[in-house]
Amino acid sequence: MSDMNRRDFVQSLPVLSTRLALGVATGPLVALSACGGMPYLAPRGPRERLVVDAAEVPATGALLQRPGLEFPVFLRQGEQGGYTGLLLRCTHQGCQPDPVGDRFICPCHGSEFDWEGAVLQGPAERPLARYLVTREGKDLVLTLQGEGR
Ligand code: FES
Numbered sequence: 001m002s003d004m005n006r007r008d009f010v011q012s013l014p015v016l017s018t019r020l021a022l023g024v025a026t027g028p029l030v031a032l033s034a035c036g037g038m039p040y041l042a043p044r045g046p047r048e049r050l051v052v053d054a055a056e057v058p059a060t061g062a063l064l065q066r067p068g069l070e071f072p073v074f075l076r077q078g079e080q081g082g083y084t085g086l087l088l089r090c091t092h093q094g095c096q097p098d099p100v101g102d103r104f105i106c107p108c109h110g111s112e113f114d115w116e117g118a119v120l121q122g123p124a125e126r127p128l129a130r131y132l133v134t135r136e137g138k139d140l141v142l143t144l145q146g147e148g149r
Helices: 006-012 015-022
Strands: 038-041 049-053 062-064 073-077 083-087 098-100 103-105 119-121 130-136 139-144
Touching (some): 083 139
Antiparallel strands (some): 098 103
16 A cells, blocks of 8 residues: 555545545535645546536635546636646656645656646656636536647
C-alpha cells in the first residue's frame, strides 16, 4: 500500500460503490476531499467531455477526479467570468502537478505552471493541456482540447 500513489488509489476504487458513496448517481456532486485546500468534485461524462454543476464549483476552484480519470482536471472561474479547465498531467514526462500556493508544482522534476497552465519554470516547455469550458444550462461542460486528447 505504501507504494500506491493517489492516482493508483483512486483507480482502484470500485466504480459503483464510489458513485453511490458520493451520491453521483442520485444527486449533486460532492466534494471527495481537499488537496492544498482545493476540493475534489466528481464529474459526469467520459474523459473527453466532463460535466459538473456550475453551482458546485467554488470561487477558488476545484479538482475534478473520479475512477477512470488518469489525471485530475483543475477547474476555476476567472475574474472575467470565463472558466479555465486544465489537465493536470505535466507536459515534461507526465507526472501530476500539485496545487501549491498560486501555482502547480510537478513533484518529479520541479516544473511549475500558473493557474492558466502556462510554464513558469521548466524543464517542461509546453503549457498544460486545456479543456474548453462551456455552459449548458446549470452545467459546465469541459471538452479536452489539442494534445491532451
Ligand atoms: Fe513534471 Fe518532469 S514530469 S517536471
